[in-house]
Amino acid sequence: MEPEAGTNRTAVAGFTLLGLVETEEMQSVVFVLFLFAYLVTVGGNLSILAAILVEPKLHTPMYFFLGNLSVLDVGCITVTVPAMLSHLLSHRLIISYNACVTQLCFFHLLAGMDCFLLTTMAYDRFLAICRPLTYSTHMSQMVQRMLVAASWTCAFTNALTHTIALTTLNFCGPNVINHFYCDLPQLFQLSCSSTQLNELLLFVAAAFMAVSPLVLITVSYAHVVAAVLQIRSAEGRKKAFSTCGSHLTVVGIFYGTGVFSYMRLGSLDSSDKDKGVGVFMTVINPMLNPLIYSLRNTDVQGALCQVFVGRRSLT
Numbered sequence: 001m002e003p004e005a006g007t008n009r010t011a012v013a014g015f016t017l018l019g020l021v022e023t024e025e026m027q028s029v030v031f032v033l034f035l036f037a038y039l040v041t042v043g044g045n046l047s048i049l050a051a052i053l054v055e056p057k058l059h060t061p062m063y064f065f066l067g068n069l070s071v072l073d074v075g076c077i078t079v080t081v082p083a084m085l086s087h088l089l090s091h092r093l094i095i096s097y098n099a100c101v102t103q104l105c106f107f108h109l110l111a112g113m114d115c116f117l118l119t120t121m122a123y124d125r126f127l128a129i130c131r132p133l134t135y136s137t138h139m140s141q142m143v144q145r146m147l148v149a150a151s152w153t154c155a156f157t158n159a160l161t162h163t164i165a166l167t168t169l170n171f172c173g174p175n176v177i178n179h180f181y182c183d184l185p186q187l188f189q190l191s192c193s194s195t196q197l198n199e200l201l202l203f204v205a206a207a208f209m210a211v212s213p214l215v216l217i218t219v220s221y222a223h224v225v226a227a228v229l230q231i232r233s234a235e236g237r238k239k240a241f242s243t244c245g246s247h248l249t250v251v252g253i254f255y256g257t258g259v260f261s262y263m264r265l266g267s268l269d270s271s272d273k274d275k276g277v278g279v280f281m282t283v284i285n286p287m288l289n290p291l292i293y294s295l296r297n298t299d300v301q302g303a304l305c306q307v308f309v310g311r312r313s314l315t
Contacts, residue, residue: 012175014096015190017087019180020275024091031088037283038081044290045070051303058303061139062128062243065121066293068148069250072117073286076110079103080181080282097171100182105163107183111258111281112155112209118251119213120147125244126220130227158205165198179275181282186274214255221248246293253288257281 020030052058052067083103087093095103127135162184172192179186184202188195224244231237257280294300 012097012171012173014094014175015100015182016176017084017093017095017180017182018176018178019084019087019093020279027088027091031085034081034283035085037287038077038085041077041283041287041290042074044287045073047304047307048290048293048300050307051300054307055299055303057299061124061144062121064144065117065124065148069114069117069121069289072110072114073289076107076114077282077286079106079110080278084180095182100187101163101166104166104182104184104187105159107181107282108162109155109159112158113151114254115209115213116151116154117148118247118254119216120151121247122217122220122251123147125247126223128243129224154209158209161201162198162205165201169193169195169198179278181278183274183278210255210258214251217251242297246297249292250285250289253280253285257285 019027021027049067049070052063052070080103083095083099087095124139127138131138166184166187169187169191170193171187171190174190177186177190184198188198221244228237228241257277294304
């Protein structure tokens with residue numbers, strides 16, 4: 001911990017990340033497990049992306065958004081896990097102040113984009129099932145790109161706002177973060193200046209970034225369920241629900257862990273519990289998404305097989 005000359009914003013040059021475990025034996029186990037998880041996550045999501053690109057049957061709005069989600073999953077795990085693996089390998093747990101702020105900024109950028117993209121995917125299912133006659137018009141390629149661009153813009157604005165607000169806080173010590181990556185709740189606990197404004201900002205952002213999208217997703221699927229129940233064919237109902245089940249599973253996991261992590265500000269013992277939540281948000285969730293979307297989706301399964309055997313669909 002060293003003073004930074006010429007500034008009164010922080011008196012620490014970096015932070016110490018305690019990570020997940022303390023003993024060297026367990027650190028080796030964690031390193032192997034997280035390296036495996038990282039490779040599986042990147043490989044799985046890039047396989048989904050490749051399948052969507054090479055299979056003409058998957059050139060639809062739903063899979064366009066799924067491809068974007070795969071890119072987000074790769075980015076989300078890349079923001080946190082490689083840095084943690086580097087710390088475990090070098091036994092150096094120090095992260096610089098600038099690197100910590102940068103990691104936090106990218107993490108909130110990708111997490112915010114996830115919120116909006118999952119909402120867009122719910123809107124896509126609503127149009128496909130409840131408004132099939134006008135679906136191609138309301139979900140044209142131009143509309144798809146505009147929705148994704150708007151999502152990136154809102155997510156970037158949110159991440160930049162939190163980052164700028166964080167840099168106004170003073171950090172005088174201690175500088176130990178009981179986590180394996182930098183995030184707002186843990187940094188708030190270390191600040192020696194008032195964080196009330198920052199916490200209020202996070203609360204307002206959560207209402208905009210999480211509560212509003214969740215309400216829109218709920219309303220969309222309420223209409224979807226009502227429309228599906230009117231389908232007379234049992235096979236038709238099953239097919240309609242199967243296209244929505246994967247998305248609802250991802251939404252439940254993502255929002256469940258997010259709410260648990262950010263709705264408990266001010267709890268002094270939150271860091272230990274948040275480690276598990278952090279693993280779920282940054283590792284387990286991105287690793288499960290390819291499995292969730294391909295497990296019951298025959299189109300994705302067929303496209304993945306074609307990718308791995310080196311053939312393209314003739315249809």
